[in-house]
Amino acid sequence: MYRYSEFDTAFVRERAAQFRAQVARRLDGSLTEDEFKPLRLMNGLYLQLHAYMLRVAIPYGTLSGAQMRQLAMIARRWDKGYGHFTTRQNVQFNWPRLEDVPDMLGALADVGMHAIQTSGNTIRNVTADHFAGAAADEIADPRPYAELLRQWSTDHPEFQFLPRKFKIAVTGAEADRAVIRAHDIGLQLVERDGARGFRVLIGGGLGRTPMIGKVVRAFLPEADLLPYVEAIVSVYNLLGRRDNKYKARIKITVHETGIDEMRRRIEARFAEIRPEFTGIDREILAGIAAQFAPPDWVARDPAPFHAARAADPVFRAWADTNVAPHRRDDHAIVSVSLKTPGATPGDATAAQMEILADLAAAHAYDELRISHEQNVVLPHVPRAALPKLHAALKAAGLGAANIGLVSDIIACPGMDYCALATARSIPVAQEIATRFEALRLEHEIGPLKIKISGCINACGHHHVGHIGILGLDRAGVENYQITLGGSGAEDAVIGTRSGPGFAYDEIVPAIERLLLAYLALREGPDETFLMAWRRVGLAPFKAALYGPHDTAERADAA
Template identity: 75%
Template sequence: MYRYNDFDEAFVRERVAQFSGQVARRIDGSLTEEEFRPLRLMNGLYLQLHAYMLRVAIPYGTLSSRQMDQLAHIAETYDRGYGHFTTRQNIQYNWPKLPDVPAILSDLADVQMHAIQTSGNTIRNVTADHFAGASADEVADPRPIAELIRQWSTDHPEFQFLPRKFKIAVSGAEADRAVVRAHDIGLVLRERAGTLGAEIIVGGGLGRTPMVGKTLKDFVPLQDLLPYLEATVSVWNLLGRRDNKYKARIKITVHEHGIEEIRARVEERFAQVKPAFGGIDMEMLSEIEAHFAPPAFVTKPVDAYTRAHEADPVFRAWADTNLAAHKAEGYAIVTVSLKKPGQTPGDASADQMRALAQIARDFAHDELRISHEQNVILPHVHKSDLPAIHAALKAADLATANIGLVSDIIACPGMDYCALATARSIPVAQGIATRFNELKLEHEIGPLKIKISGCINACGHHHVGHIGILGLDRAGVENYQITLGGDGTETTVIGERTGPGFAYDEIVPAIERLIAAYLELRTGPEETFLQTYRRLGMDPFKTALYPEKDAKAGKEKAHAA
């Protein structure tokens, strides 16, 4: 895990002092809200529906137990006792008071954390595969590259006033767990002839105009990676639309100019900027990599795990659902669900954060990860410790066995908090999860990703959900559109809209009809929802969603006959 050097420490403390002065001037009236707005956004502070919201960066989703403890302290001291983990691997506090924000930022700096560039038209928090450094299918740990990009992009003088926000994700495995093709730039680490490099994917993004990223270059050696990224962002900074914020993202620039023209411009710019790096980026990467050495894995019996798995059905259900394969013999990756049915997806109380920190200290090499799916990962756990971990999670109300299932829903804060939202997301997620928990069908249904956004900005990634739900305002009434067949993995696909939307009180029954149809249509328990949809297409699912329309068409056909 990366540790700040003297420069990092001084830089963050200086930013805290600077923003503290700006907050004081806003409070005494020296700064108007209009003048203060760009300053607070540079430090992750939003003004939401009911209060300020502070978004804290968790670079590439990695936390120590000490940092998690501090997040709990902040939640308890300055907020309402909880935090919300987001699809950008950040944490948001929804109720801070403006005079307290400098103290929060100072407390964050005490544990080498900050809120810089979690907002504004800059390069945002760099995200990565939440199984990085642990997964069995990994080519290389992407976190050193993500840290290199973080250091390069933070306060980069050319990229502080970009046409729009800019998001980068990095994966080091063939399986895409970072949704790289839905980012402005996505990097997939690859090895070619013994040389490590990356495929550069550009122009992905969701929101108002969802697009799947295109390969800008299939392989860039690591020694060229940073100058190539600089060239790419620089080209977009010049070409990107500033006359229309809805057309300002790089996906629109790539669409309007074409990938071939963008590639040619990037190559030209790359030739200009590469000499300026002079190898300093590789020296930095070498220093960074030393921070990400794997923990000292041990060899010991897994008898305790085997006994618990055989004797305890509750433990077995959790282990079979929430564990993933680890690269080290005798180890597992644990995903801790923050999606207990009926609760707000992604929320964790201060007590739960402290419990997770303690589990990490005791059993997981003092490391935690936040996933873009709004869950918490213990990346390095010996199987012999799993029964004790499960017991500790149960005590903290964190032992829900639903990873990848119906109730493991991604949901943005929606109209309960967000000033941009046009509909509620949280109650819809709670309603769906609660209903299928009542039906006891989750494990029978199997893998199914439901993603919900409360507005067209798509913070809930609904476009790449197997079932996506988009909440909109229709003449002052909440209306929920459904998309099907989306996929955020290495086979990224944007979901297809089914038809007219559903009222708030209709959306949960509509999802129930949809999933009931899947259970009837699938060839067997081994065929997932997505596989069934790809085999049969939209029509049978539309029939399930709109039975009254199908019945009306039948009556009209019979009458005509």
């Protein structure tokens, strides 16, 4: 994995020292909050509903054990003993005191981490497939390209004040585990005639106007990545609207300008700036790629795994649900659920973070990943080590066998933390998870992605959930809309709104009726919820949600 250079280290420490001076001026009254706001946002510090929140970048979701331990130390020393992992592969600390933030940034710098550009109208943390470098189906590890983009975009003088925030995601496989089609720029590694390159998409995004990205280049040679991405952002920087923040994202620019005209402008800008890239970017990429060499694999007989799987049904359920194929047959990719039913989705205590760091060192070549689905991934685990790993995870409260199932819910912080939220997300996620655990239907229902947002900004990605839930304020009362049939994968599509929303105490029963209807109409256990939706459409699900039973309940409540 990438290790900071002397330049990286000096740059991050200089920024931390600069912010320390700015915080001191805010604390002594030399800066008003309005004057301080743009300075703190440049360093990932938000003022949330109850306290400041520090958002820390985890570029392309990759962490070492030492970095995870440092996050645990920060959580314990300067926060309330936990961190929250987000859908952008970041971690948030929700309760820091302003006077402690400079020390937190200094502690991050000690392990090659920072909070730069995790906020503001600039290029945010570049995300990637959380199975990168391990997945059996990828063309190549996309993380060196993500690191190149991180270095290029950090403090880029032309792109610090874009019309709106800007997000890039990259994947190395046909299977889209990075939701690239819902990003401002989505990059997919592809091959053509033996040459490696990228399929480039632009104009994806969720929020109040959800859109799926459009292909602007079907094949971009690998060598042209940086100038082409710069051309895209440069064109957007000129065309993007600054008169209305709700229409400032590149998705609106693409919609209003048209993809053909956007392509023409981007190609013209690309032709103009390409000669300026004299090959130094290729030299830098080569140096970066060398740091992403695979670990020194330790070959071990997987017999203990097969024996445990045959003898222990609890281990078997976990292995079948949370373990994915690795590029090496004797290894596996392990997804550790941060969604134990009843827990806050994405939260990990300091003790759990330390345990995960220890387990990565003992069993996974000292490497961890954060997924956009708010879970932790151990990307390289010898199959022989899986029984011991599972036992340790169970003891730490991290052994839930629910990856990709009902209780593996993506949820934004909602009105429990966020100043923008209009409804609660966390309690809804907790109640859905515990309800279906009590019904013991989770594994029977099978693969299902439920995603919950507490406001129209869609930080919970509800638009691309198989079942999406959007919490809104209706005359001072929480109201939850349901969308169906969305997907953030390679078949990405925006979900269809089912109809009127539900009150807080109605939303969990509504989801229960919905999923019981699915079990009744599916054509065998191999037909997933999304497959059934695509076969039968809205009508039977709408009947389950708004049929006579629901109508009578609403009449009684009135």
